[in-house]
Amino acid sequence: MSSPAHALEADGTLHLDTVRRRRFKVPISLAIVTVLLAVLFLTVPRDGTSTFRISEGVTFVALPDVSVPTGPTSWILVAFLAVLTLWALWDAWSYRTPALWITIVFGIVAVFAFLVWSSAGGLVPMASLLFGAVSLSVPLVFGALGGVIGERAGVVNVAIEGQLLLGAFSAALLSSMTGNPFVGLIGAxxxxxxVAFVLAAFAIKYLVDQVIVGVVLNVLVTGLTGFLYGALLVPNEEVLNRPERFTTVKIPLLSEIPIIGPVLFNQTFIVYLMFLTVAAVAWALYRTRWGLRVRSVGEHPQAADTVGINVNSTRFWNVSLAGAIAGIGGAYFTLVSVPQFSKEMTAGLGFIALAAVIFGRWDPIRAALAALLFGFATNLQNLLTVLGTPIPSEFMLMLPYVVTVLAVAGFAGHIRAPAADGKPYIKG
Known part of the structure; x- marks a missing residue:
């Protein structure tokens, strides 16, 4: 990467020079992961055969299981990771930003190496692993999309956790009362x-610090839903906390494609809605007048104001839209995942969704992919527990959060939020 610098010559002429800087953040992160895997494989060697099941259920082509020797394969993959690390290091030393494909390939190979080591003498069902990853990612994706829209409009949305939680509560209550999951979805x-309305009112109209408002709203919603759960849902559990859930909708033919068929095309309505929402937000944010206005009030509100855009009104309504999208993620908890509402059932996923926004660089597709990564880490934790991996259970519980920290702090690289993100706009 390079940055401009001014140089004043003896004749008084001002020249624009370039200061070249090496950025070693990505190669250092890759090196740390490579060393950790090498130390793990060296100190806790595992023998036997690791088996991966490719085809599950009915598919067009029945692919056989793939078995590899655990020890040799693990070390071959570590050597490949070392090569990728050196490649990234060479790019950084040559004043180039390491290519994105290096990080992506490194991540896939590192996960596969860890799976090979973990599954010695066991079986890894790939379709089930990916299906669980997508399912666990749904609330994160909707929360991340809400965060992207809010922050692109210039409002830091720390209240994603509260939006998920109140969405889950509303969905459970209304779906139980009406027996209709779509009514519950609208309620979510x-x-x-x-929640977004309160955030927007205090942050935009009353100019209260947006981060503080978001944190307070999370605490408020946690307390409110906890109180209503004990006072309203528990005494009337059969009537008010037995939501009608969405059923699985299997798409003919597409659901029979090996691996990706069961993962993508044998899902519930909310998952299909997630696919459509990601595509719609990504297209609208960069291809429509609405998207241009959202990005303009988040980057340069003064310039937007001069061309007739009502900055605060645009921010207010888009923060509300972001809250509606995050609420859909909350509905997934009670209308698909769990058959009833329970206290604090979102378990801090709103903050992981916020990390996905940052890791995804405030881009809808990248944020969704980051959310899928965190969902995969959570499901991987469950699989490793079943496989009996010789790793302490406490570390297994930490795995999704460790991946979150590594992703944001180590692999995100140099990122820049929208210029006016978190900054209130005062006209005139």
Missing amino acids: MVGGVL
């Missing part, structure tokens, strides 16, 4: 909008 969106 309303719940997310209510």
Whole structure:
């Protein structure tokens, strides 16, 4: 990477020079992961055969299981990771930013190496692993999309956790009362909008610090839903906390494609809605007048104001839209994942969704992919527990959060938030 610098010559002429800087953040992160895996494989060697099941259920082509020798394969993969690390280091030393494909390939190979080591003498069902990863990622994806829209408009959305939680509560309550999951879904969106409405009112109209408002809202919603759960849902559990859930919708033919068929095309309505929402937000943010206005009030509100855009109104309504989208993620908890609402059931996933926004560089598709990564880490934790991996259970519980920290702090590289993100706009 390079940055401009001014140089004043003896004749008084001002020249624009370039100061070249080497950025070693990515290669150092890759090196740390490579060394950790090498130390793990060296100190806790595992023998036997690791088996990966490719085909599950009915598919067009029945692919056989793939078995590899655990020890040799693990070390071959570590050597390949070392080569990628050296490649990234050479790019950084040559004043180039390491290519994105290096990080992506490194991540896939590192996970596969860890799976080979973990599954010695066991079986890894790949379709089930990926299906669980997508399922666990749904609330994170919707929360991350809400965060992207809010922050692109210039408002830091720390209240994603509260939007998820109130969305889950509203969905459970209304779906139980009506026996209709779609009514519960609409209720979840309303719940997310209510939290976003309060955030927007205090942050935009009353100029209160946006991060503080978001944290307070999370605490408020946690306390409110906990109180209503004990006072309203527990005494009337059969009537008010037995939501009608979405059923699985299997798409003919597409669901029979090996590996990706069961993962992508044998899902519930909310998962299909997630696919459509990611595509719609990504297209609209960069291809429509709405997207241009959102990005303009988040980058340069003064310039947006001069061309007739009502900055605060645009921010207010887009923060509300973000809350509705995050509320859909909350509905997944009670309308798909768990058959009833429970206290603090979101378990801090709103903050991981916020990390996905940062890791995804405030881009809808990248944020969704980051959310899928964190969902994969959570499901991997469950699989490793079943496989009996010789890793302490306490570390297994830490795995999704360790991946989150590594992703944001180590692999995100040099990132820049929207210029006016978190900054209130005062007209005139």
